[in-house]
Amino acid sequence: MAGRVLHAQLHLLDRQLIDHRTGRLVGKVDDVEFDLAADPPLLTALICGGQRIPARLIAEVDSAVKISTDGLDLDRWDDWVDEHVIRKIPGARHATE
Template identity: 45%
Template sequence: MVSLTERDGYDVGLHLLDRQVVTSDGRLAGKVDDIELLRGEDGTLTPTALLTGLPALLPRFDLSVRALPRVIDLDLIEDVDSEVRLTVPGPDPSSPMEPARATDPRRLRVSRVLGLPVRCAVVPRRSKVLDLRMLGSPCGPGEHRVTALIVGPGRPGALFGYDRRSEPGPAAVAAVVRRLHRHARVVDLDDAVELDLDAGEVRIGPGASLRPLRG
């Protein structure tokens, strides 16, 4: 897989979620069970940390848990390919999440956005959020934020990266995946897109920028 340092952007579900975390001295430090986002007053979504442990994983399967996940700051990522490699040694580069951080209304988890139903007149019914597209790379300098949503019929993760020509894989499989997801769209996050977590849906209004997946 091409290193994310060579990319102009990345998809958080595809390139980070469920990846093995490895410290700088080669120790396994769990998996990326979720990703924390910080929601700005203007609606921007900025990735801030990797979340690990059962308290991060179980809510993805609608299982409630009182314990809090452990946190690995995004700044500790050195590189991402088939695994997430950190700049710090083991055995445990994570820290416990503080209760105040867990209850901060500005903070949310990527898993809370993935799978949200989408209300839009120009996308097929039963469309949902399949992934979140980020600016830059988690291991590169500069700004990091969610720039677009990938929406369409199906389930999160079903694209397997085959919407991107740079992703390796059998050509026949890529063709089938792209055919199945031919109705999927990339929706730029702007004023025409409303992420309503209380209502549990994404509303895409007139004037929104929708474009086909590259493939």
């Protein structure tokens, strides 16, 4: 991605995040973080559900953003919803996936 010009609103915001190794959907880009002191400003991270994804983990930007999920816990919100919401629904633990 070095030297590539991206327009955050068009190329990054609200794009699906995909684990580049497994093809698994892992979230959506909620926000972006820039180093405004750089000239020109540089993308430093993507934000997904409060999780900061360093720019070095971005593998490819296409119709979706493919990332390396090494060291990231992008399932924490899914786990929280499962524990605090889904499991409280009668019969939810016995539903097939």
